[in-house]
Amino acid sequence: MKPAAMEFFTNNIKRNFPDFTINKVEILGEGQMSVALKVNDSWVFRFPKNAAGSVDLEKEITMLPLLSPHITAAIPQFTYIGKQQNGFYFTGYPLLPGVILEEEGFEALPADKKNHLIDQLAGCIREVRSFPVDVAKQAGVPQFDPAAVFTELHKVVLEQIFPLLDKRTQNYVSSRFKAYFTNPHYKEYIPALIHADLSPDHYLVDPKSSSLTGIIDFGDLRISDPDYEYLYILEDCGMDFTSKLLAHSGEIHIKERLMKISLFVTFDHLQYVLQGINQGNKAWIQEGLDEIKREMEF
Known part of the structure; x- marks a missing residue:
């Protein structure tokens, strides 16, 4: 990160919280939506980079205090809530225990630790899902109707992405939409609260035991099809892990559920x-198209 950008963030902390002394700052992570800084080795300050990121953070500011009593794993507890000079919100919270798992770390886990992590993650998913939907709605959590979204996505894909694809890839993409739209069971679900971004880089684990210690980045919280929760888990952790996770979560008809979730993955690549x-x-265009090609070979 350029010094000027770091100075912008630290100045916002000083301006909003003059009694907070900054002794050390380092970049903790950066994505499309936000930047996270580790401050004084014990605090995390998150700064949205755009309006959408700020809206997501506002959702977390409202929801996480309500959700926290329901979740066994540690989640961010915002001690500092401020506004940047650009009008976007930012927050500060005590550093959560554990380290980011990431895809590489997950793959390196021995089987017994993978199974333990699966059991803990299944419990976390159940806890989030059990949160009262009416309370989430009152708190402003958006509802996400996959069928409506994918209907519109299909139209846009035909207009904007199909011209970039060869005939074989066009046929594959068309078959994926057809598989989703023609299966009536895919639209039969009871809406529930979901995290909606449970990729491994949002799990915190104990570096020795690999036990789940925390979950971060709740900005995509939504009320939707519970199966949508497994999208990034399947994409990043693979079929075997996701199958076991579904089983540990008490799901049935697992093969059919995996097929449905794999369609969500395809549509996510197209959205990218x-x-x-x-x-x-x-x-980004090439990365998304490459993922579609990899799917076809799989």
């Missing part, structure tokens, strides 16, 4: 391509 098109980012 569209993001690239809309932002003129050729790298």
Whole structure:
């Protein structure tokens, strides 16, 4: 990170919280939506980079105090809530225990530790899902209707992505949409609260035992199809892990559920391509198209 950007963030902390002394600052992570700084080795300050990121953070500011009593794993407890000079919110909270798992760390886990993590993660998913939907709605959590979203996505894909695809890939993408739209069971679900971004880089684990210690980044919280919770788990952790997780979560008809979730993954890749098109980012376009190609070979 450039010194000027770091100075912008630290100045916002000083301006909002003059009694907070900054002795040490380092970059903890950065994504499309926000930047996270580790301050004084014991605090995390998160700064949205755009309006959408600020809206997501506002959702967390409202929901996490309500959700915290329901969750066994540690989640962010915002001690500091401020506004940046650009009008976006930012927050500070005590550093959670554990380290980010990430995909590489997950793959390196021995079987017994993977199974233990699966059991803990299944419990976390159940806890989030058990949160009262009416309370979440009152708190402003948005509802996400996959069928409606994917219907609109299909139209846009035909207009903007199909011209980039060869005939074989077009046929594959069409078959994926057809598989989703023609199966009536895929639209039969009881809406529930979901985290909606449970990729491994949002799990914190104990570095020695690999036990789950925390969950972060609740900005995508939504009320939706419970199966949508497994999208990034399948994409990042694979079929075997997801199958076991579904079983530990008490799900039935696991093969059918995996097929449905795999369709969510395809649609997510297509949405990523569209993001690239809309932002003129050729790298994102190519990355999304490459993922579709990998799916076809699998």
